[in-house]
Amino acid sequence: MFRFKSIVAAMLIAMSLNVTAQNKEIHFVAINDIHACMDRSAALGGVIDSLRALYPNLMVLSAGDNRTGDPVSDMYMEPSRPITEVMNEFGVRASTIGNHEFDAGQPNFRRQLELSNFPYLCCNAKFPDDMAIKVDPYKIFEVDGVRIGVIGVVQVNPHRGYPDCHIDNCKGVTFTQPIPAVGKYVDVVRKQCDIEILLSHAGCDGDSLLAKEYPQIDVIMGGHTHKLLPPNNIYNGVLITQSINKMKYCYHVIVTVDETGKVISKKSQPINVDNSKQRNQKIAGMVKKFLEDNPVLSEVVCKNLKPINGYEKLGSLMADGQRYGCGTKIALQNGGGVRFSTFDSDKFTMMDILKLDPFGNLMFIYKLKGSEIIDVIKSFRQNDEGMEGYTSGCSYELTVDASDTVKVLDIKVFNEKGKPLKSNKTYTVAINSYTASIIPLLKRKEYKDTKKKSSDCLREFMEHEGAVDYSNATRSVIKHR
Secondary structure, three states: OOHHHHHHHHHHHHHHHHHHHHHHHEEEEEOOOOOOOOHHHHHHHHHHHHHHHHHHOOOEEEOOOOOOHHHHHHHOOOHHHHHHHHHHHHHHEEEEEEHHHHHHOHHHHHHOOOOOOEEOOOOOOEEOHHHHHOOOOOEEEEEEEEEEEEOOOOOOOOOOOOOOOOOOOOOOOOEOOOOHHHHHHHHHOOOOOOEEEEEEHHHHHHHHHHHHHHOOOOOEEEOOOOOOOOOEEEEEOEEOOOOOOOOOEEEEEEEEEOOOOEEEEEEEEEHHHHHOOOHHHHHHHHHHHHHHOOOHOOOOEEEEEOOOOOOOHHHHHHHHHHHHHHHEEEEEEEEEEEEEEEEOEEEEEHHHHHHOOOOEEEEEEEEEHHHHHHHHHHHHHHOOOOOOOOEOOEEEEEEEEOOEEEEEEEEEEEEEEOEOOOOOOEEEEEEEEHHHHOHHHOOOOOOOEEEEEEEHHHHHHHHHEEEEOOOOOEEEEEEEO
């Protein structure tokens, strides 16, 4: 009797182990908004190598904004080639389009696709045939017998109808809003796969809305808003990840399916890339070579007397450079164009200038009345993702709705002497071409194109100054009511 019970128990254990053995774990690395960060690329490569040694079928997926932010890649003789070659070395399997993929124009984006060993996927961007840019809405992969459907989607600014880039760089491309666009494919892909993944460059709020609308999606690997979401972040049954930007973190995602292909668990864990001790030496050598190809980036432009902490301080520095380079009374800089918030080095190099201001925007000179300047400053909140603008030659006090900070309740603008700006007086104002393309009032006004880049103006200003101190630069007061 005892022997019979032992045999039955052994059979039950064997059956249990057999069922467990038929479950399969699929491992992913999710990256987003890496912005061509050469400094961390060898470290991220080390993280990926370590995981791939444990999980040979590891899938690396990107939620977009692969380019723009590091001059080593942006200013290369063939823009974006460095980051594309690095991503090929990562073994990326697919990426969606981010709004910054358009920054160097359509011919460069087409070349970026040609150099990539992986497809770009996007269901809400339609490229005309004559652009010769091939981007599919989705793709089905197979890993260890498990079918994985991947859809891509990019954010579309609801006020402008295209992503947050310069309109000239995506002219001719037709965009639709993410929710209806994903709706066209979500069930089509679901029928073809075991695991359904959305590579989304729609931002945290957009991803929550997508998860609410389409709970049949298993994982949304998100980007655009540069947030670090917590591990195992599940909303309406959908696992959502996002890992800040510039390769500071990546996400290890594990999805388990049973023997029928049904997803039975999903979990995620952020990995701090700076804590990684392993480096991909091939990528390190590639980065060194890319930097050597453009020695001008290491040239020192001026001294920095004190550490700078805060977007407004660096935005004020940029605005001062634009005002100096254009010879105007006032300069206005959009908040979204200030690409880092702290600077601790005792010197600025060309690399630093082009990291701070990487977009290659041209400078325009407008003649605006005081009332129009007030309107532009007010309009930043509505047209630049809720961010305030930064100024040179004037300051302001802004009162916003505490429950809706995009809504401006009151605004006061002052000249350099602290007196209110005269509404009917005309001022010369330096404004970059991106700002000119998103502010409604500026679209209707004539301007002078200086043919100078905003980064060139900043360089000229720094060279003239020799040394700068922006540790206490404060030109705006934001109140909530």
